[in-house]
Amino acid sequence: MVNKQFANAVYVMTMLAIQKNKKTTADEKSELMNSEQLAVGANTNAVVIRRLICSLSRAGLIHTTRGKAGGVSLAKEPALITLNDIYTALELSDTISHNEKPADKECPVSCAIHQTIMTISEGSEKALGKYLESQKLSDLIKKIK
Amino acid sequence: MVNKQFANAVYVMTMLAIQKNKKTTADEKSELMNSEQLAVGANTNAVVIRRLICSLSRAGLIHTTRGKAGGVSLAKEPALITLNDIYTALELSDTISHNEKPADKECPVSCAIHQTIMTISEGSEKALGKYLESQKLSDLIKKIK
DNA sequence: CATTCTGTATCAATTTTTGATACAATAAAT
DNA sequence: ATTTATTGTATCAAAAATTGATACAGAATG
Numbered sequence: 157m158v159n160k161q162f163a164n165a166v167y168v169m170t171m172l173a174i175q176k177n178k179k180t181t182a183d184e185k186s187e188l189m190n191s192e193q194l195a196v197g198a199n200t201n202a203v204v205i206r207r208l209i210c211s212l213s214r215a216g217l218i219h220t221t222r223g224k225a226g227g228v229s230l231a232k233e234p235a236l237i238t239l240n241d242i243y244t245a246l247e248l249s250d251t252i253s254h255n256e257k258p259a260d261k262e263c264p265v266s267c268a269i270h271q272t273i274m275t276i277s278e279g280s281e282k283a284l285g286k287y288l289e290s291q292k293l294s295d296l297i298k299k300i301k
Numbered sequence: 302m303v304n305k306q307f308a309n310a311v312y313v314m315t316m317l318a319i320q321k322n323k324k325t326t327a328d329e330k331s332e333l334m335n336s337e338q339l340a341v342g343a344n345t346n347a348v349v350i351r352r353l354i355c356s357l358s359r360a361g362l363i364h365t366t367r368g369k370a371g372g373v374s375l376a377k378e379p380a381l382i383t384l385n386d387i388y389t390a391l392e393l394s395d396t397i398s399h400n401e402k403p404a405d406k407e408c409p410v411s412c413a414i415h416q417t418i419m420t421i422s423e424g425s426e427k428a429l430g431k432y433l434e435s436q437k438l439s440d441l442i443k444k445i446k
Numbered sequence: 447c448a449t450t451c452t453g454t455a456t457c458a459a460t461t462t463t464t465g466a467t468a469c470a471a472t473a474a475a476t
Numbered sequence: 477a478t479t480t481a482t483t484g485t486a487t488c489a490a491a492a493a494t495t496g497a498t499a500c501a502g503a504a505t506g
Contacts, residue, residue, distance in 0.1 A: 159494060160400040163418045167400075170410050170417075190451065197411035199402035201496050206452065213452095223504025226451040239421065249493095251396040251429070255305040255312075257344035265315050266342035268445045272315075273308045276384065279432055284396070287428035291421065300413045304463060335482065346465050351483065358483095368473025371482040394462095 164198045165208050165242050166296070171197065172218060173234040173297045188227030208246070215245030234297060240288035251284065252277040309343045310353050310387050311441070316342065317363060318379040318442045333372030353391070360390030379442060385433035396429065397422040 171194060175187045191209060195202040209228055212218045219231050230237070254273040260266040316339060320332045336354060340347040354373055357363045364376050375382070399418040405411040 160398065161494090162397055163400045163414070166418065166421070167410065167414045170414065174410060192451095197405045197408040198400065199405065199411075200400075203454090203497070204495065206454085210453065220452060221504075222450090222452045222502070224448095224450040225505060226503080228452090252307055253305065255308045255343065255345075260342045260344065263342040265312065265319060265445055266344075269308070269312045269315065272441060272444065273311065276311070276433075276436065279436070280429055283428045283432035284425055287424055288421075291424070296417060299417065300410055306463090337482090348466070348485090349464065351485090355484065365483060366473075367471070367481090367483045369479090369481040370474055371472080373483090 159248070161208060161246050161248065162243060164200065164204065165212065165246060166239070167198050168194050168205065168208055168212070168228075169217070169230070169237065169242055169293055170296055170300065172228065172230045173237075173293050174301070176230045176234070177297070187229045188221070188225075189229070190227040194228075211245050211247065212242070215241065217241055217245055234294035235292055237293040238289045239291040239293070240285050242293075243285070243288050250277045250281055252280045304393070306353060306391050306393065307388060309345065309349065310357065310391060311384070312343050313339050313350065313353055313357070313373075314362070314375070314382065314387055314438055315441055315445065317373065317375045318382075318438050319446070321375045321379070322442070332374045333366070333370075334374070335372040339373075356390050356392065357387070360386065362386055362390055379439035380437055382438040383434045384436040384438070385430050387438075388430070388433050395422045395426055397425050 171189060172187070175189055178187075191202040191205040194205045198205060209218065209220060213220045213228075217231055217237060218228050220226070220228050252273065254270050254277070259270065316334060317332070320334055323332075336347040336350040339350045343350060354363065354365060358365045358373075362376055362382060363373050365371070365373050397418065399415050399422070404415065
């Protein structure tokens with residue numbers, strides 16, 4: 157993969173998980189972080205973070221609140237969130253993709269290769285997903301603290 | 302993945318495998334194909350194919366011969382070649398990559414995330430590799446013929 | 447009503463990938 | 477020997493994808 161979205165999304169989720177754990181009071185607000193704060197540690201632009209936030213929110217992994225004193229927080233316990241949840245939330249393109257150019261009708265292999273690659277792609281995503289599913293966010297933050 | 306190298310490499314290897322099986326005589330030449338021929342079915346430029354050929358050759362998956370009447374042929378039986386052999390031959394960048402920007406020294410998560418992503422990346426490649434290793438080139442050509 | 451967030455559109459900048467031309471190295475064929 | 481055809485590579489242009497940056501509407505607080 158050429159893009160850093162997943163790495164940044166994991167950073168965001170880890171920060172939110174730690175923030176959630178830090179919180180001792182029942183004060184919901186104390187676990188809120190905004191895109192500017194998150195952008196610092198990820199060393200990127202706040203809009204890049206907000207784009208990730210949108211995806212993570214749509215997938216139900218975080219809660220966002222707009223307006224003054226708004227921000228972002230985890231929607232679930234870190235033990236209930238896997239890396240696959242984060243990965244699929246981003247809706248990235250498959251790691252293995254086909255050549256979308258038209259096939260050479262004269263060549264049976266060229267005609268069949270599209271379907272072949274599709275099958276391989278599905279198998280690959282499944283294998284990757286299974287691994288990512290085994291990794292919980294709660295495991296990640298243990299190693300950091 | 303954004304690139305079509307793997308899809309094209311699988312096409313090339315499939316063509317060569319079928320070519321090898323077609324051959325009834327002991328004439329080694331009859332299984333040779335050149336980059337121009339392979340480029341037609343892949344609907345791309347011959348140089349793109351030659352770049353793939355180089356990688357596949359370096360990995361010992363095919364034999365190449367230069368000069369007039371030169372070309373390419375499989376170096377092993379299709380049953381002894383897996384999709385992982387093809388994948389690793391291309392030396393593509395990892396599907397999950399880290400953000401190579403410097404960490405925020407103030408933030409423990411930012412400092413630790415690099416190593417975290419590396420570990421995830423290794424696990425992902427391993428999972429993907431294991432799946433691809435289970436798929437043999439000989440299985441692919443069965444479905445086409 | 448001012449302030450400060452997210453959400454999103456838009457465009458520029460950067461990076462990656464692919465395509466194309468050219469040519470040296472090599473081997474066969476004539 | 478000379479011509480011809482092929483891989484291997486360098487180089488550059490073109491295209492595509494990703495990221496960065498500015499701007500602003502929508503929303504919630506104070």
